[in-house]
Amino acid sequence: DEVNDRLDESALDLSGGQQQRVCIARAIAPDPDVLLMDEPASALDPVATSQIEDLIEELSKEYTVVIVTHNMQQAARISDKTAVFLTGGELVEFGDTDKVFENPENGRVEDYITGKFG
DSSP: OTTGGGTTSOGGGSOHHHHHHHHHHHHHTTOOSEEEEESTTTTOOHHHHHHHHHHHHHHTTTSEEEEEOSOHHHHHHHOSEEEEEETTTEEEEEEEHHHHHHSOSSHHHHHHHTTSOO
């Protein structure tokens, strides 16, 4: 709501969180089937990050949302499904987020999630 009337303004006049919300609003304007987001909360402060995560959760009720992130905590908070790719694009694990984070099948995924790798 905060940026509804500012969609046509230069992004330079907005805060980082507002810029992200305007980008998301512009992305959903054509009513896509899938919304792709690459690091949607990177470089944002914790309050703005929380606002973006709340928005993503709301949008996931109407859209298929695919997020790329290196932020494991964020992925655990807002994802229903999680895919873990390693260098070279190798898919090493995919499944329900709770299972991937609590009981991963792949040792490399467990090392990454627990901070032993990466």
